[in-house]
Amino acid sequence: xxxxxxxxxxxxxxxxxxxxxxxxxxxxxxxxxxxxxxxxxxxxxxxxxxxxxxxxxxxxxxxxxxxxxxxxxxxxxxxxxxxxxxxxxxxxxxxxx
Amino acid sequence: xxxxxxxxxxxxxxxxxxxxxxxxxxxxxxxxxxxxxxxxxxxxxxxxxxxxxxxxxxxxxxxxxxxxxxxxxxxxxxxxxxxxxxxxxxxxxxxxxxxxxxxxxxxxxxxxxxxxxxxxxxxxxxxxxxxxxxxxxxxxxxxxxxxxxxxxxxxxxxxxxxxxxxxxxxxxxxxxxxxxxxxxxxxxxxxxxxxxxxxxxxxxxxxxxxxxxxxxxxxxxxxxxxxxxxxxxxxxxxxxxxxxxxxxxxxxxxxxxxxxxxxxxxxxxxxxxxxxxxxxxxxxxxxxxxxxxxxxxxxxxxxxxxxxxxxxxxxxxxxxxxxxxxxxxxxxxxxxxxxxxxxxxxxxxxxxxxxxxxxxxxxxxxxxxxxxxxxxxxxxxxxxxxxxxxxxxxxxxxxxxxxxxxxxxxxxxxxxxxxxxxxxxxxxxxxxxxxxxxxxxxxxxxxxxxxxxxxxxxxxxxxxxxxxxxxxxxxxxxxxxxxxxxxx
Numbered sequence: 001x002x003x004x005x006x007x008x009x010x011x012x013x014x015x016x017x018x019x020x021x022x023x024x025x026x027x028x029x030x031x032x033x034x035x036x037x038x039x040x041x042x043x044x045x046x047x048x049x050x051x052x053x054x055x056x057x058x059x060x061x062x063x064x065x066x067x068x069x070x071x072x073x074x075x076x077x078x079x080x081x082x083x084x085x086x087x088x089x090x091x092x093x094x095x096x097x
Numbered sequence: 098x099x100x101x102x103x104x105x106x107x108x109x110x111x112x113x114x115x116x117x118x119x120x121x122x123x124x125x126x127x128x129x130x131x132x133x134x135x136x137x138x139x140x141x142x143x144x145x146x147x148x149x150x151x152x153x154x155x156x157x158x159x160x161x162x163x164x165x166x167x168x169x170x171x172x173x174x175x176x177x178x179x180x181x182x183x184x185x186x187x188x189x190x191x192x193x194x195x196x197x198x199x200x201x202x203x204x205x206x207x208x209x210x211x212x213x214x215x216x217x218x219x220x221x222x223x224x225x226x227x228x229x230x231x232x233x234x235x236x237x238x239x240x241x242x243x244x245x246x247x248x249x250x251x252x253x254x255x256x257x258x259x260x261x262x263x264x265x266x267x268x269x270x271x272x273x274x275x276x277x278x279x280x281x282x283x284x285x286x287x288x289x290x291x292x293x294x295x296x297x298x299x300x301x302x303x304x305x306x307x308x309x310x311x312x313x314x315x316x317x318x319x320x321x322x323x324x325x326x327x328x329x330x331x332x333x334x335x336x337x338x339x340x341x342x343x344x345x346x347x348x349x350x351x352x353x354x355x356x357x358x359x360x361x362x363x364x365x366x367x368x369x370x371x372x373x374x375x376x377x378x379x380x381x382x383x384x385x386x387x388x389x390x391x392x393x394x395x396x397x398x399x400x401x402x403x404x405x406x407x408x409x410x411x412x413x414x415x416x417x418x419x420x421x422x423x424x425x426x427x428x429x430x431x432x433x434x435x436x437x438x439x440x441x442x443x444x445x446x447x448x449x450x451x452x453x454x455x456x457x458x459x460x461x462x463x464x465x466x467x468x469x470x471x472x473x474x475x476x477x478x479x480x481x482x483x484x485x486x487x488x489x490x491x492x493x494x495x496x497x498x499x500x501x502x503x504x505x506x507x508x509x510x511x512x513x514x515x516x517x518x519x520x521x522x523x524x525x526x527x528x529x530x531x532x533x534x535x536x537x538x539x540x541x542x543x544x545x546x547x548x549x550x551x552x553x554x555x556x557x558x559x560x561x562x563x564x565x566x567x568x569x570x571x572x573x574x575x576x577x578x579x580x581x582x583x584x585x
Contacts (some may be wrong), residue, residue: 008460015418015463016425017456018448025455031304033519034461036193038407041211041477044484051479052486054098054308054338061337077184078322090112095439 003031101126102264106173106321109267113161113172120157120172124150124216127174129484131218131265134585140240140250140260142179143186151175153216168214170328175210176269178257179220180227181312182301183207190303191235192225193452194431196426205333206270206312213328215242221269222256225452226421227277227305230524233515234454241511242285243583244549248508251281251524257315258285268316268325272302274309276410276504276528279540282315283503283552286542286583287568289315289563293559294535295340297326298333306416307338308533309409309585319541319570323347326562342560350567351558353389356545358497358568361397366501369403369526374546379502382543382553382576397496399488401531404481409529410522411465411478418462424450457518484536493558498568501517501527503540503552527554536564539569543576550578 008028012019030033068074075088084091101123104112112118128147135141157172175486177183180190182200189195203211210217224234232240232255242248243263250259254271258281261269273291282289290313297312304310314325324347331344362383379402387394423564426432427448433445453457453515465474492499506526514521531538536559543553557565 003464007464011460011464011467014467015456016422016443016447017301017451017457017460018444019456021444027460028520030457031461031464034522037408037519037522038474041267041404041407044401044404044481045485046477046480049477049480051482052482053479055486056338056340058338061257062339063334074201077199078429081198083426083430092427092438092439093442097438 003035008052101129105318106170106267106316106324107174107318110170114167114398116161117475120154120161121151121531122323123172124154124174127218127267130406134263135265137311137585138241138243138245138259138263138265138385139238140221140256140263140265141176141219142189142191142222142237142256145186145217150216157214157216168212170324171214172216173214173267174216174218175316176219176221176257176260176266177207177217178223178254178269178271180223180272180303181206181270182303183217183220186220188220188303190226191223191237192450192452192455193236193240196236196431198430200301202301205298205335207301208331209329215328218266221254223261224255225255225455226417227253227272227274228352228417228454228458230276230280231514232256232281233511236452236453239511242508243585244286247510248549249284249511251504251508252283253277253281254289254315255281258282258287258289258291261285261315261386262583268314268321270312270329272310272312275413275532276525278313278315279528279538279552279554280504280524282540283542283550284508286550286578287315287317288319288322288539288541289313290326290539291531291537292326292330292562293340293537295338296330296537296560296562298331298336300335300341302371304420304478306413307420308416309413310571311532319566319573320348321350322539323351323566326566326568327534340560345563347563347566351561351570353567355568355571358392360387360392360394361496361499362394362494363397363399363402363492363501365399365402365497366527369505370523371502371505372507372546375502375504375506377546378551379553383500386572386575390571395496397492399492399530401481401484401488403532405485405533406522406526408478408481408485409525409533410461411474412482412533414458414462415466415475415572416462418459418466421455421459426450432562469555482533484547485530489534489536497557497564499556501554501556503527503554507546507549507551535559537565539565541569541576542578544578545581
C-alpha cells in the first residue's frame with residue numbers, strides 16, 4: 001500500500017497537526033520507507049494467534065479516588081501550570097462562533 | 098588519591114560510612130567536575146542551585162555524625178531523565194511543549210530516591226518525549242558522547258548515559274520503551290538496566306507507550322545497578338500496572354557463584370545489519386566468559402525476533418498517538434498564542450509545540466489505528482507480540498539467560514542518521530524484543546570497536562533481576578573494562 005499526500009493530510013487532521021506543503025512531501029516519502037519495512041510482518045502466518053496488549057494479565061485494578069478540593073497548595077500548583085485561567089477554571093478561546 | 102567523583106556508588110557509601118569523606122566533600126567534588134566537563138558534554142537540561150544541593154549534603158553529614166542508621170543511598174548524587182516529574186525543577190521531556198512545566202507532584206521514583214537519601218543534582222537531556230536513539234531530537238541542545246565528542250551518546254536516555262560516563266553524577270535514571278536505557282548505556286560504556294515491566298512504578302513518568310515504558314538505572318557498575326534498583330523497585334497503587342510483589346534486596350546477589358548457568362545465544366541477533374567489529378567483540382566476550390566462568394553456552398534460535406522492530410514501531414507509535422493527545426494547550430504546557438477558536442488552538446499548539454520526530458510518530462500511530470488500517474497494522478503487531486513473547490518463554494524453559502549484542506553499531510557521528518528515520522529506528526533492532534515481551538534486560542560494556550564502547554545485552558526471566566545482576570556481575574569481572582575511562 002503506497003501512502004499518498006492525501007493520506008498524510010487525513011492523518012495530520014486526525015492528529016490535530018498542521019503541516020506545510022514541504023512537510024507533507026517529506027513525511028509521505030518517509031512513511032512509505034518505514035511502512036515498507038513494517039510490511040515484512042505479512043510474511044508471518046498469524047492464523048489463530050491471540051493479540052497481546054499487555055504482558056501481564058491484570059484485571060480490574062482498582063484504587064480509591066482522592067479528594068483534593070481541600071488541598072489548596074496542590075490546587076494552586078495545578079492552576080499555576082495552566083496557560084490561561086480565571087476563577088480557578090481553565091480558560092480557552094471560543095468553542096463556537 | 099582518587100578524586101571523590103571517581104568512586105562508584107558502593108565505594109562512596111563505604112567511604113561516607115567509614116568517615117573517610119563527608120557528603121559535603123563528595124558533592125563538592127561532583128559540582129567541580131560538572132563545572133569542568135559539562136560545557137563540552139551538555140548532558141543536563143537543568144541543574145539545581147548549588148546552595149540547595151550542599152544543604153542536602155549537610156543534612157546527610159549531620160545524620161552520619163549522629164550515629165543514627167543512614168539511608169541506603171545517603172549522600173549519593175544523581176540525575177533524573179527529564180521525563181520524570183520533580184516539583185523542584187521543570188520537567189520538560191526536552192520538548193517546547195513542556196519547556197516551562199513545573200509538575201505539581203513528584204514521580205514515584207523521585208520520592209523513592211529522596212527517601213533513600215540520594216541527592217538530585219539536575220535533569221538529564223533526552224530525545225523529545227523519549228522518541229529517538231541519539232538525543233538529537235532534544236528541542237534544546239545536542240549531548241556529546243564522552244568517548245568521542247563528535248559522536249552521539251545514543252538515546253533516548255542519552256543525557257543520563259553521558260552524565261554517568263563523564264562522572265558528572267554517580268548514577269542516573271533513564272526510561273526504556275524500545276532500548277532507551279540499554280542503547281545509550283552501550284554507546285557510552287556504562288551499565289544500563291531495563292527491569293521487568295511493572296517492577297518500577299511509572300507514576301510521574303511522562304507516558305510515551307504505556308505497555309512498554311519502564312524506568313531503570315544507568316550506573317558505572319553492576320553492583321551499583323543493584324543498589325539503585327532496590328531503592329526504586331516496589332509496588333505502587335498509583336500505577337495500575339505496578340506489580341504487587343514484596344520488595345527485594347538485589348545487592349545480596351552480587352558475588353554469588355554462577356557456575357552451571359545455561360546460556361542461549363540466539364543467532365538472529367547477529368544478523369540484521371550488525372557491524373563486523375561489534376559482532377567480533379561480542380562473540381569474543383561471550384567466549385571468554387564461557388571459558389572462565391564454567392557456564393554452558395548454546396547457539397539457539399528465536400525465530401520471531403527479526404519481526405520485533407516492525408511490531409514495536411506500530412505498537413509504540415499507536416500508544417504514543419493516544420498518550421500525546423493530552424497536549425492540547427488547555428491545562429498545562431505550551432499554548433500557541435492568538436488562536437481564534439478552540440480547534441485552531443489545538444492545531445497550532447501541537448504544530449508549534451512538537452518537533453519533527455514526535456509529529457512523525459504521532460502520525461504513524463494515528464495511521465495504524467485509523468479506520469481501515471487497524472487490522473492490517475495494529476492488530477497484526479499485537480499478534481506478533483504474542484509470538485515474540487512465546488520465543489522468550491520457550492528459550493527460558495531451557496536457558497537461564499539470553500546473551501546478545503545491545504546495539505548493531507558503536508556510537509555514530511552527530512548528524513549522521515538524523516535525516517533518515519528508518520536507519521535511526523534500526524538502532525533498536527536488538528533491544529525492542531525485551532520490551533515487547535516485558536522481560537528484564539541489561540547492557541554491560543564488553544569491549545571496544547574503533548575505540549568506542551560495545552555493549553553486551555543480558556536478557557533474563559520476568560522478575561529474575563536478582564540472578565540477572567548476579568550473572569552480569571560475574572561477566573563484568575571477566576570482561577574487566579572498568580579500568581578504561583573516557584579522557585575528559
